[in-house]
Amino acid sequence: MFKISLIAAGLLICAAAAHAQTLSDLRGRYAIAPSSQIAFSVGQVGGGGINGRFSRFSGAFELHPDNVARSNINIELEPASVQTGEPRVENFLRSDAVFDVAAHPTITFRSTRVRQDGPNSAVIEGTLTARGITRRETFHATLAGRDGRALAFHVVGDVFRSPYGMDVGTPLYSNVVHFDMMLRGQRR
Amino acid sequence: MRLRPKAASLNRNRAVYWKNDAMLRNSRLSYGLVAILFHWAIAILFLGQIGLGYLTQATADDPRLQFNLYQWHKSVGFLILLLALLRLGWALSGAKPKPVAGTSVSEALAARIAHSTLLAMTILVPLTGWAIASTSPLMIPSFAFNLVLVPDLPLARSDEAEALWSNIHAVLAYASGILAAAHAGAALYHQFARRDGTLMRMFTPSRNTGPGKRPAP
Numbered sequence: 206m207f208k209i210s211l212i213a214a215g216l217l218i219c220a221a222a223a224h225a226q227t228l229s230d231l232r233g234r235y236a237i238a239p240s241s242q243i244a245f246s247v248g249q250v251g252g253g254g255i256n257g258r259f260s261r262f263s264g265a266f267e268l269h270p271d272n273v274a275r276s277n278i279n280i281e282l283e284p285a286s287v288q289t290g291e292p293r294v295e296n297f298l299r300s301d302a303v304f305d306v307a308a309h310p311t312i313t314f315r316s317t318r319v320r321q322d323g324p325n326s327a328v329i330e331g332t333l334t335a336r337g338i339t340r341r342e343t344f345h346a347t348l349a350g351r352d353g354r355a356l357a358f359h360v361v362g363d364v365f366r367s368p369y370g371m372d373v374g375t376p377l378y379s380n381v382v383h384f385d386m387m388l389r390g391q392r393r
Numbered sequence: 394m395r396l397r398p399k400a401a402s403l404n405r406n407r408a409v410y411w412k413n414d415a416m417l418r419n420s421r422l423s424y425g426l427v428a429i430l431f432h433w434a435i436a437i438l439f440l441g442q443i444g445l446g447y448l449t450q451a452t453a454d455d456p457r458l459q460f461n462l463y464q465w466h467k468s469v470g471f472l473i474l475l476l477a478l479l480r481l482g483w484a485l486s487g488a489k490p491k492p493v494a495g496t497s498v499s500e501a502l503a504a505r506i507a508h509s510t511l512l513a514m515t516i517l518v519p520l521t522g523w524a525i526a527s528t529s530p531l532m533i534p535s536f537a538f539n540l541v542l543v544p545d546l547p548l549a550r551s552d553e554a555e556a557l558w559s560n561i562h563a564v565l566a567y568a569s570g571i572l573a574a575a576h577a578g579a580a581l582y583h584q585f586a587r588r589d590g591t592l593m594r595m596f597t598p599s600r601n602t603g604p605g606k607r608p609a610p
Contacts, residue, residue: 251534251542293531302457373457377464377536 231356232271235390237264238355242387243282247366248379255294255378261286264314266358266390273321278329280388281313302373309336314344323347329360335369344384354392361385419488420599428487429595431480435515436573438473442466443570446563464536467526471537474519481512490599493589507576514569521562528554 243262248254264280284304289295299306316331325348333342344362351357364382366372372380418425424432445466452459492501526535527545530552535543548554583591 249534250536251544253532291530297456297460300456302455302460373460376539377534 230270231268231351234267234393235265235356236393237262237266237280238389238391241357241389244385246383246385248381248383250377255289257287257289257294257298259284259286260288265393266388268390273319273327276319276327277316278319278331279313279315281311283310284312284335285310303371305336314342317341333364336371338369340368346388349387355389357387357389359386360388416598418599419490421488421491423490423594423597423599425487426598427483428480429598431476431483432595435473435476435480438469438476439515439518440570440573442469442473443566445469446566463533467522467535468537468539470519470522471535471541471543473515474523477512477515477519481516484512490594493583493591493594495587495589504579507572507579511569511572511576514565514572518562518565518569521558521565524548524558525555525562528558530555 241262242258244256244258246254246256259282262280262282264278266278267276269275283306285299285306287295287298287304289298298304301308304312312333312335314331314333316329318330320328320330322328322345327346329344329346331342331344332339342362342364344360346358346360349357349359362384364384365380366382367375367380416425417427419428445462449459449462449466452462492504496504523535523543523546526533527548528550530550532550535545537543580592580595583589584593
């Protein structure tokens with residue numbers, strides 16, 4: 206029992222050391238790797254809902270651990286690459302009923318303000334542009350892991366879809382789109 | 394509209410009808426107010442529903458409109474199913490008015506079959522629509538009028554099952570439409586060619602047990 210505690214304590218110290226390292230070592234500019242995942246879900250009445258992800262995206266972020274407010278991120282995704290496991294749902298999402306990918310082939314997010322709110326996390330405010338409409342949105346990012354020149358952030362956020370002209374299906378389907386992303390950055 | 398005077402008289406006597414149970418129920422010769430209201434409410438909804446159902450298939454190039462039409466179609470369908478089940482209970486618990494005098498046995502039989510089939514279709518067609526929603530892999534909830542969440546029927550989901558039920562639904566619906574047209578044609582023929590008052594029975598509640606007191610004018 207004592208031995209286990211000792212090992213646990215040792216791990217904690219190592220983790221703390223690693224954390225202390227993050228503050229200085231992570232500074233830099235990263236490209237968002239294709240291995241990242243941008244998933245979303247929209248609830249529906251009675252439970253369940255639509256779960257999907259976007260497979261084509263690109264972007265970059267800049268990390269300033271010593272001055273987090275200087276950090277920034279921009280990301281661009283192609284709504285045409287939406288995947289839900291059901292072709293009819295995907296075609297509906299691509300149509301002018303939702304994303305209107307013919308007229309608006311990209312959705313972009315650009316951070317305008319990053320504020321650290323925990324040892325490994327930050328609140329990211331920025332502008333989201335979809336269907337030609339730009340609005341202020343907020344996401345929350347938590348450092349999820351690092352490996353050499355790569356690191357990953359778990360990013361979550363809820364976005365109301367009706368202001369972007371994508372209110373079709375409400376209230377059958379929730380107005381809130383929940384984003385759950387694992388953004389992997391490769392240092393440039 | 395020739396029906397106006399009768400409708401007006403119905404309106405004038407409305408207070409009496411509500412007090413007189415005999416006018417709510419069918420008699421052996423004519424239909425009561427409840428049967429008449431069921432008939433016309435379901436007739437209007439069912440025919441409108443066939444048009445709406447057609448539009449859900451004709452609006453594929455406008456997915457947003459198509460989606461909304463589908464939800465209206467489902468809502469109206471569940472309303473029809475509810476009304477039709479209540480109507481069936483009402484029909485089974487009351488008298489069925491006899492055919493008007495001068496109707497032949499074969500005509501009476503044909504009318505009886507047509508009426509029973511139409512009533513059955515107002516239940517079966519919504520049920521097959523419910524089966525489409527229940528077997529579709531899209532799993533779109535049935536949220537009637539954005540008010541009532543209707544559970545799915547316990548059926549296995551697959552594209553094949555959805556397509557099968559869709560075909561059954563469409564065939565039964567359009568066949569019902571044709572039968573309803575024949576039914577309406579027969580009623581008009583009776584009313585305006587034979588002048589035997591058949592159609593007017595569906596506008597004027599039974600009063601053969603004696604009219605109630607008329608309200609003071």
